[in-house]
Amino acid sequence: MNTSISTSRAVQFAQSFGGPETLELRTVPVPAVGPGQVRVRVTAAGLNPMDWFMTSDADAAARFGLNLPCGFGNDYAGIVDEVGDGIAHLFTVGDRVFGGAFSRSVADHVVVDAPGHIGKGGDIHHTPAELDDRVAATLSIAGCTAAAALAVVNPGPKDTLLIGGAGGGVGVFAVQLARLTGARVIGTGSATSADALRALGAEPVTYGEGLAERVRELSPDGITATLDLHGTNTIAVARELGVPDSRMTTIAAVVEGITPANGASAAPGAIEEIARLAAQGRLRVPIAVSFPVQEIRAAVGRQASRHVHGKVVIDLA
Numbered sequence: 077m078n079t080s081i082s083t084s085r086a087v088q089f090a091q092s093f094g095g096p097e098t099l100e101l102r103t104v105p106v107p108a109v110g111p112g113q114v115r116v117r118v119t120a121a122g123l124n125p126m127d128w129f130m131t132s133d134a135d136a137a138a139r140f141g142l143n144l145p146c147g148f149g150n151d152y153a154g155i156v157d158e159v160g161d162g163i164a165h166l167f168t169v170g171d172r173v174f175g176g177a178f179s180r181s182v183a184d185h186v187v188v189d190a191p192g193h194i195g196k197g198g199d200i201h202h203t204p205a206e207l208d209d210r211v212a213a214t215l216s217i218a219g220c221t222a223a224a225a226l227a228v229v230n231p232g233p234k235d236t237l238l239i240g241g242a243g244g245g246v247g248v249f250a251v252q253l254a255r256l257t258g259a260r261v262i263g264t265g266s267a268t269s270a271d272a273l274r275a276l277g278a279e280p281v282t283y284g285e286g287l288a289e290r291v292r293e294l295s296p297d298g299i300t301a302t303l304d305l306h307g308t309n310t311i312a313v314a315r316e317l318g319v320p321d322s323r324m325t326t327i328a329a330v331v332e333g334i335t336p337a338n339g340a341s342a343a344p345g346a347i348e349e350i351a352r353l354a355a356q357g358r359l360r361v362p363i364a365v366s367f368p369v370q371e372i373r374a375a376v377g378r379q380a381s382r383h384v385h386g387k388v389v390i391d392l393a
Contacts, residue, residue: 081106084184085392087148087372093137096128096376099148101369107187114167114190114200115158119393120366121181122151122214123379124245131179140179141196147180148372149390153203153212154186163190172203174212174351176339182372182390194220194339194347201348204355211361214245214387215350220339221327222249223346226257228325228335229301233258236295238302238319240310242278243269243385246327247305249350251276252359259301262294264310272385276360288313304329362386 086104109115127149130140137146153174156167167173167190177186177198188198194216203212225246231237231254242251242263254261255277263278264287270280281290291299291313301323302314308329315321321333330336353359364386367375372390379388 085369086180086183086185087369087390089131089144089146089148092144093131093134093142093146095132096373096380099372099376101372102145104183106185109158109160109187111161112163112189113160113187114156114163114173115185115187116152116154116173116200117157118152118154118181118184118186119391120153120209120213121149121183121390121392122153122210122216122218123375123388123390124150124217125379126150126217127179128376128380142179147183148376149180149182150176150178151213151216151218152177152181152186153209154392157185160190166190167200167202172205172209172212173200174203174209174215175200175347176216182369182392184392194342199347201351204351206355207351209393210363210366210389210391211354212351213389214361214363215347215354217339218245218387219249219350220342220347221246221337222253223350224339224342225250225303225305225325225327225337226253227343228337229303229323231257231259231301235259235300236298237261238291238299238310238314238317239263239278240283240302240304240313241265241306242273242276242280244305245387248276248362248386249359250303250305251278253350253353256353256358260295262291262299269385272362283309288316291317303327363389365389366391 156171178196192199243265261278264283273280304310364384366389
């Protein structure tokens with residue numbers, strides 16, 4: 077048990093929800109640990125689009141059950157600082173760990189349930205020895221979401237998979253995990269993302285008007301499955317190309333007849349497998365840029381611009 081400190085830093089919305097300009101780095105009490113919980117000294121926190129989407133205004137925050145003052149961020153990596161009663165057999169002080177802490181990961185300390193769930197109680201997993209904390213801090217939300225989406229369509233060596241928004245945070249994982257199944261992957265993105273998509277193993281195609289024709293040119297034998305990781309446009313194109321609804325999924329929209337996916341529905345063990353693949357070098361997580369926590373507003377602005385190829389990470393060590 078660490079009793080040497082009583083306060084730490086946390087990025088919070090103190091007065092109102094909103095854009096990056098409303099975020100503050102505040103001094104707060106170190107969170108207390110209860111039975112079945114672990115406190116983590118955070119070294120790095122990865123940003124995701126959902127972080128700012130669900131805190132962009134009061135109405136969005138209310139839909140996710142968030143109230144002021146409210147923390148920020150979901151993905152973290154760090155070192156176990158304190159262990160609550162009943163779980164000493166699972167974690168010990170000094171263990172390197174990673175996971176998710178719902179809307180509170182960008183802080184010196186987070187308390188999560190053990191082993192927990194990606195939802196509001198948070199979750200925690202042992203970090204493989206070969207895995208850097210910055211990379212571990214990017215895995216939880218995007219990795220679990222990609223795994224859940226792929227589980228819906230279940231790709232394999234005989235599939236040609238069309239992934240809409242393949243260059244985004246979830247797409248980075250989805251493309252590579254799909255390729256590991258032996259599937260061929262065609263990924264939509266901007267013209268500037270083509271090289272990044274090729275590096276992940278996807279065949280790039282520019283999104284927008286005429287997408288169906290461009291996909292037909294790339295794959296005259298057709299598309300067998302589709303992930304839409306941005307909205308619904310790729311779903312519409314896939315239907316035009318004859319992909320059955322049963323082999324399509326979305327993560328950011330609801331479409332009648334399509335089974336949606338989210339990180340909370342990922343199969344048990346999915347995130348541990350993703351961490352193992354990353355540690356082995358079989359799954360590459362590009363880190364676009366890292367910021368010190370004092371520059372949280374600039375970091376969130378960069379991430380929210382959607383013009384970054386790779387993950388944005390906050391350093392707290």
